[in-house]
Amino acid sequence: MEGYPLLEVKELRTRFSSEKGTITAVDGVTFKVDYGETLGVVGESGCGKSVTAESIMRLLNEKSTRYDGEINFKGVNLLSLPEKKMLDIRGNEISMIFQDAMTSLNPVFTIGDQIAESIIVHQNLGKKEAMEKAVEMLRLTGIPSPEKRVHEYPHEISGGMRQRVMIAMALSCQPSLLIADEPTTALDVTIQAQILEVINDLKEELNMGVIMITHDLGVVAEVCTRVAVMYLGQVIEESDVDALFASPRHPYTRGLLKSIPTITGDRSQKLHTIQGVVPALDNVPKGCRFAPRCPYATDKCMTEFPLLETLENGQKIRCWHHQEIMEREAASDVITAAT
Amino acid sequence: MKAYILKRLLSMIPVLLIVAIFVFFLIHMIPGDPAAVMLGPEATPEEVESLKEELGLNLPIYQQFFEWSLHALQGDLGNSLYMNQPVLDAFTSHLGPTLSLALLAQGVSIFLAIPIGVLAARKRGTGIDRTFMIIAMLGMSIPSFLLALLLMLVFGVQLNWLPVAGYTSLSEGLWEHLKYLILPAISLGTIQAAVIARMTRSSMIDILSMNFIKTAKAKGLKQKVVIYKHAFRNALIPILTILGETFGALITGAVVTETVFNLPGIGQLVINAITRRDYAVIQGTILLIAVTYLFLNLIIDLLYGLVDPRVRLNRK
Numbered sequence: 001m002e003g004y005p006l007l008e009v010k011e012l013r014t015r016f017s018s019e020k021g022t023i024t025a026v027d028g029v030t031f032k033v034d035y036g037e038t039l040g041v042v043g044e045s046g047c048g049k050s051v052t053a054e055s056i057m058r059l060l061n062e063k064s065t066r067y068d069g070e071i072n073f074k075g076v077n078l079l080s081l082p083e084k085k086m087l088d089i090r091g092n093e094i095s096m097i098f099q100d101a102m103t104s105l106n107p108v109f110t111i112g113d114q115i116a117e118s119i120i121v122h123q124n125l126g127k128k129e130a131m132e133k134a135v136e137m138l139r140l141t142g143i144p145s146p147e148k149r150v151h152e153y154p155h156e157i158s159g160g161m162r163q164r165v166m167i168a169m170a171l172s173c174q175p176s177l178l179i180a181d182e183p184t185t186a187l188d189v190t191i192q193a194q195i196l197e198v199i200n201d202l203k204e205e206l207n208m209g210v211i212m213i214t215h216d217l218g219v220v221a222e223v224c225t226r227v228a229v230m231y232l233g234q235v236i237e238e239s240d241v242d243a244l245f246a247s248p249r250h251p252y253t254r255g256l257l258k259s260i261p262t263i264t265g266d267r268s269q270k271l272h273t274i275q276g277v278v279p280a281l282d283n284v285p286k287g288c289r290f291a292p293r294c295p296y297a298t299d300k301c302m303t304e305f306p307l308l309e310t311l312e313n314g315q316k317i318r319c320w321h322h323q324e325i326m327e328r329e330a331a332s333d334v335i336t337a338a339t
Numbered sequence: 340m341k342a343y344i345l346k347r348l349l350s351m352i353p354v355l356l357i358v359a360i361f362v363f364f365l366i367h368m369i370p371g372d373p374a375a376v377m378l379g380p381e382a383t384p385e386e387v388e389s390l391k392e393e394l395g396l397n398l399p400i401y402q403q404f405f406e407w408s409l410h411a412l413q414g415d416l417g418n419s420l421y422m423n424q425p426v427l428d429a430f431t432s433h434l435g436p437t438l439s440l441a442l443l444a445q446g447v448s449i450f451l452a453i454p455i456g457v458l459a460a461r462k463r464g465t466g467i468d469r470t471f472m473i474i475a476m477l478g479m480s481i482p483s484f485l486l487a488l489l490l491m492l493v494f495g496v497q498l499n500w501l502p503v504a505g506y507t508s509l510s511e512g513l514w515e516h517l518k519y520l521i522l523p524a525i526s527l528g529t530i531q532a533a534v535i536a537r538m539t540r541s542s543m544i545d546i547l548s549m550n551f552i553k554t555a556k557a558k559g560l561k562q563k564v565v566i567y568k569h570a571f572r573n574a575l576i577p578i579l580t581i582l583g584e585t586f587g588a589l590i591t592g593a594v595v596t597e598t599v600f601n602l603p604g605i606g607q608l609v610i611n612a613i614t615r616r617d618y619a620v621i622q623g624t625i626l627l628i629a630v631t632y633l634f635l636n637l638i639i640d641l642l643y644g645l646v647d648p649r650v651r652l653n654r655k
């Protein structure tokens with residue numbers, strides 16, 4: 001498997017069919033994650049972050065979901081793998097921490113049993129050794145007195161603890177890829193920071209690739225090396241974290257960045273929200289998907305669909321006018337500076 | 340746990356008291372002279388008077404109730420006028436067939452309903468699901484005696500595989516005992532199965548959409564493990580409630596089936612007691628059925644605790 005990138009998602013398309021028709025929740029998503037790298041995936045609610053993540057592990061209901069494109073994991077396309085082979089990948093090679101820790105643990109089994117379960121399945125260990133390993137994993141995530149905790153049930157521990165249990169469970173088989181779907185939403189700030197630290201430390205230790213899904217640009221700045229920005233089922237910009245924060249190119253990314261209030265900045269600066277609403281998935285704009293909300297939209301944007309374009313510095317942008325917009329902004333900056 | 344059971348047992352007392360009061364006054368709600376009504380029109384005044392004396396009907400009412408309760412507490416529920424035996428003995432000797440039938444019918448219903456319910460939930464929205472649910476709908480609307488007669492006709496009369504009616508107690512051998520119970524158990528069980536299958540299906544559908552099912556799948560567990568270990572254990576909680584209800588109904592509500600198959604169970608005891616105006620038996624049976632129900636509920640609640648750790652915690 002050497003020589004292949006850890007994960008390469010190419011033109012992934014995930015469709016749900018129901019009696020009402022088909023919707024395409026993920027529409028041509030392309031990105032890459034390497035060993036030891038953390039890719040941030042950001043975007044407004046409903047843009048397809050979770051569906052992308054669950055598609056990678058093929059967790060969605062097989063009957064109503066159709067995947068197209070490629071998900072190359074260590075050079076093997078997961079989409080063409082038989083379900084039986086996928087069982088060896090899930091929880092073993094690729095693990096996932098879910099969005100909602102409160103409901104992601106089974107209420108009727110102890111924490112220890114739930115962590116030990118994947119260890120037993122993937123590592124051929126007996127119940128007793130698996131339990132010892134579970135204790136060890138919990139200790140690694142910073143849970144105090146883990147040998148007592150393993151006998152507790154999910155309802156007996158706090159939200160932050162449950163998220164640590166999820167992390168312990170996800171990392172118990174030393175996966176090469178960890179997908180963390182908003183692992184810190186709904187947790188308070190100090191616990192948030194601790195959880196991110198745990199994930200980051202373990203990433204370094206295992207040289208894992210991480211996909212960090214989040215709404216929170218603060219989290220991105222803190223832990224990610226690269227970022228993919230999603231809008232309505234597509235990646236509209238992908239670049240290094242530094243480049244993204246220094247010079248966001250896509251009008252949507254600019255909008256998102258403006259919407260984080262800076263602590264040091266002008267107090268009167270209003271939290272900038274992007275005007276307009278996200279169109280429904282069964283009624284996506286024909287041209288650029290962001291056109292109805294974009295202040296720079298032209299006739300071309302309304303009718304022609306922009307492709308993801310790669311710039312010399314490796315930054316990728318899906319916008320017809322990003323070059324002009326940048327030049328115009330640069331010029332207006334000069335003018336404001338001069339006056 | 341012990342404290343919990345004790346608490347539950349204590350909480351039965353008020354319920355039993357209410358039932359006892361109701362049952363006691365049943366006899367005093369009979370218009371006219373209860374002793375005369377019991378003995379029927381041909382009885383002589385002397386006979387009526389001596390029965391009154393025997394039943395203590397001449398005493399003040401509070402004293403009657405007090406004595407009746409005191410006896411009842413010691414298990415003395417009086418004597419049956421027609422069977423010449425204590426009511427408690429009559430009840431226990433009729434409980435055997437009813438309990439055997441209820442257990443067997445419940446077994447049949449679980450055996451049919453749970454796999455069908457789980458399958459329907461997994462294949463939700465498909466032809467298999469719809470077919471099973473239509474059958475279940477039909478099953479729920481068939482009167483039990485109709486199915487009983489049909490089974491009798493086919494397996495008893497036409498094929499002659501099983502006896503049409505009657506009963507042998509367990510002491511005569513397991514097969515001898517079961518032989519008479521199979522047809523009634525199937526006729527009761529299939530109808531109950533319809534209810535349980537629908538509950539299993541909806542409960543499983545609920546659980547299968549929960550986040551922890553995705554977690555289980557993401558661990559790399561086989562679908563079978565995800566469904567039968569992770570989902571079913573959770574789905575069992577509401578199913579248990581239905582099982583408790585259906586079992587209660589089997590014990591008290593199998594009157595028609597017991598009559599059709601001529602099984603000497605509680606149903607028959609009650610029917611006979613009513614037609615013969617055997618008041619002591621009616622009183623005692625109602626009281627004992629109430630006790631059975633209360634214990635059944637307790638057992639179901641204890642089972643909840645076994646299945647669901649959250650219930651266990653609340654009991655501490």
Ligand SMILES: Nc1ncnc2c1ncn2[C@@H]1O[C@H](COP(=O)(O)OP(=O)(O)OP(=O)(O)O)[C@@H](O)[C@H]1O
Nearest residue numbers: 016023025044045046047048049050051052099281
């Ligand atoms: N099983 C499904 N069937 C049909 N539509 C679905 C299904 N799962 C998700 N969707 C739709 O796909 C879109 C993308 O959902 P997704 O959960 O990926 O959003 P998200 O980016 O993770 O949002 P959030 O930040 O709120 O978690 C949504 O419009 C959602 O309604």
Ligand code: SF4
Nearest residue numbers: 288291294301319320
């Ligand atoms: S393509 Fe046009 S509408 Fe779309 S983001 Fe760029 S400028 Fe805006």
Ligand SMILES: [Mg+2]
Nearest residue numbers: 049050099181
């Ligand atoms: Mg999501």
